[in-house]
Amino acid sequence: MLVCITSKGPTPENPVEERFGRSPYFLFKDTEGGDWSSVANKFADAAGGVGPRAAQTVIDKGAHVLITGNIGGNALPVIQAAGIEIYQYRDSGTAGEAFQKYVEGQLKKFS
Numbered sequence: 316m317l318v319c320i321t322s323k324g325p326t327p328e329n330p331v332e333e334r335f336g337r338s339p340y341f342l343f344k345d346t347e348g349g350d351w352s353s354v355a356n357k358f359a360d361a362a363g364g365v366g367p368r369a370a371q372t373v374i375d376k377g378a379h380v381l382i383t384g385n386i387g388g389n390a391l392p393v394i395q396a397a398g399i400e401i402y403q404y405r406d407s408g409t410a411g412e413a414f415q416k417y418v419e420g421q422l423k424k425f426s
Contacts, residue, residue, distance in 0.1 A: 316342045318417065319378035319399075320410040325339035326354040327411035331404050335382025336366035341373055342410045366390030373399065382413050382422065391425070 323330045332338035339359050343352045348421035354376060357366040366386070370393040373381060381394060381401045394401055404413040404424040416422050 316346045316379045316381065316423065317375050317377050318346060318380040318414060319376065320344070320385040320404075320413050321381075322410040323352070325355070327351050327414070328409050331382070331384060331406070331408060331410055331413050333405070335383045335386040336369045336390055338369070338383070341369075341376070343376060343378065344414050346367075365387070367393050370394050370397075382417055383405070 320342045321332040321335055322340045322342045323332045323387055325340050327342060337359050338356050341354045354372060356369055356372065357420055358368045363401045366389040373394065374397045377420060380397050382404050384403065386394065386401060402417055402424055404416065404422055
C-alpha cells in the first residue's frame with residue numbers, strides 16, 4: 316500500500332506541510348517494501364486551481380492513503396472520488412513521524 320504525506324522537503328526528516336495543494340513535496344511510503352520516494356509538487360506556486368491538479372499527482376502515483384494538515388474544497392472531492400483515505404496531521408513533526416502516528420492509529424480520518 317502506498318501512503319502519501321505532504322511535506323516541506325523531499326525526505327521523511329522534513330516537516331509535514333499543512334496545506335495540501337501548496338505542499339512543496341509529496342512523500343510516498345510503500346508499506347510493503349518500506350521504501351520512501353518523493354515527487355515535487357510542480358503546482359505549489361501556481362496562481363490558482365492548485366488543489367485538483369495536485370490531487371491528480373497523488374492519484375497518478377497510486378496512493379491509497381493521504382496524510383495532510385488541511386485539504387481544500389476543490390481537492391477534497393477529487394481525492395475522495397479516487398478512493399483515497401485522508402487523514403489529518405496537525406502537529407509540527409516530520410513526515411516520518413506523521414507516518415508512524417498513522418501506523419499507530421493516532422490520526423483523525425477526514426469524513
